[in-house]
Amino acid sequence: MRHIILDTETTGLEWKKGNRVVEIGCVELVERRPTGRTFHKYLNPDREFEAGAQEVTGLTLEFLADKPRFAEVADEFLAFVDGAELVIHNAAFDMGFLEYELSRLGEGYGRLRDRVTVVDSLDLARKRFPGQRNSLDALCKRLGVDNSHRQLHGALLDAQLLAEAWLALTSGQGEIGFAAAEPVAGARGGRFPLPAMPTGPRPSIAVPAEDLALHAARVEAIRRKAGHCVWDVPEAAEADAVAAVG
Incomplete structure (x- = not known):
């Protein structure tokens, strides 16, 4: 056209x-x-x-x-x-x-x-x-x-x-990048390439000791204020809850 x-x-x-x-x-x-x-x-x-x-x-x-x-x-x-x-x-x-x-x-x-x-x-x-x-x-x-x-x-x-x-x-939508992955050279407002999907295992992240200590202090503060904390659920009770849902 x-x-x-x-x-x-x-x-x-x-x-x-x-x-x-x-x-x-x-x-x-x-x-x-x-x-x-x-x-x-x-x-x-x-x-x-x-x-x-x-x-x-x-x-x-x-x-x-x-x-x-x-x-x-x-x-x-x-x-x-x-x-x-x-x-x-x-x-x-x-x-x-x-x-x-x-x-x-x-x-x-x-x-x-x-x-x-x-x-x-x-x-x-x-x-x-x-x-x-x-x-x-x-x-x-x-x-x-x-x-x-x-x-x-x-x-x-x-x-x-x-x-x-x-x-x-x-x-x-098809003209502003939602319908195609290939770029068009020199086009203003044309189609844009989609990012490649990551491959391989996800990275393992080690949490520093100071961050763990801050987390523990925060949980303790919640426990004192609310009387309990979701992280206090015993493993057995958690297993029973999972079994009931399953």
């Missing part, structure tokens, strides 16, 4: 107001393992940022001025994601923007949804953790994914973090 973990950054919150994609980040997983293949592009939006959007990403129009436009990378992007299952946090947001970008290129490109299937990791998180915050930062913290280096939103960084969070969110 081929998954593409995807994230975008935009000039604003609504594509219906003409906002554009300024960054696309994708991470490829095959059989739930990172392949090392990524897709990452900054894009010239040919428009201003909405208030607040620029502060979220740290991107500026000056930085994006010499970057390609979506039309210039559309074929490469579609080839990268074609046939995959996209994993997106709040999928409606990113898919809305990407479909809008494709629609601007004409009918020849069709719809992105006709090329891929989509899984919304936010929806999965809400079902697993109802009533809790399920932003990417909150999910990383809850699932033990280190996001300390995430100071600003960035499409590729967020896709990488989401890949780790999604694997943790959807993992079963």
Whole structure:
């Protein structure tokens, strides 16, 4: 199974107001393992940022001025994601923007949804953790994914973090070491080797004299306080008790 973990950054919150994609980040997983293949592009939006959007990403129009436009990378992007299952946090947001970008290129490109299937990791998180915050930062913290280096939103960084969070969110026991003994080289959070069972006779341990003396003193203290001690049962009485049970 081929998954593409995807994230975008935009000039604003609504594509219906003409906002554009300024960054696309994708991470490829095959059989739930990172392949090392990524897709990452900054894009010239040919428009201003909405208030607040620029502060979220740290991107500026000056930085994006010499970057390609979506039309210039559309074929490469579609080839990268074609046939995959996209994993997106709040999928409606990113898919809305990407479909809008494709629609601007004409009918020849069709719809992105006709090329891929989509899984919304936010929806999965809400079902697993109802009533809790399920932003990417909150999910990383809850699932033990280190996001300390995430100071600003960035499409590729967020896709990488989401890949780790999604694997943790959807993992079963067989994937975290309970079902297999063989290790998988280079796998993070993969299967771990089970320790070998010990062989040969068990070691004989000699109890030091001072420990025996301390034990005897402790038993005597119990005897004085309780009137008896389980170690005071005569051997004959113990044998009778064993025989009665047997």
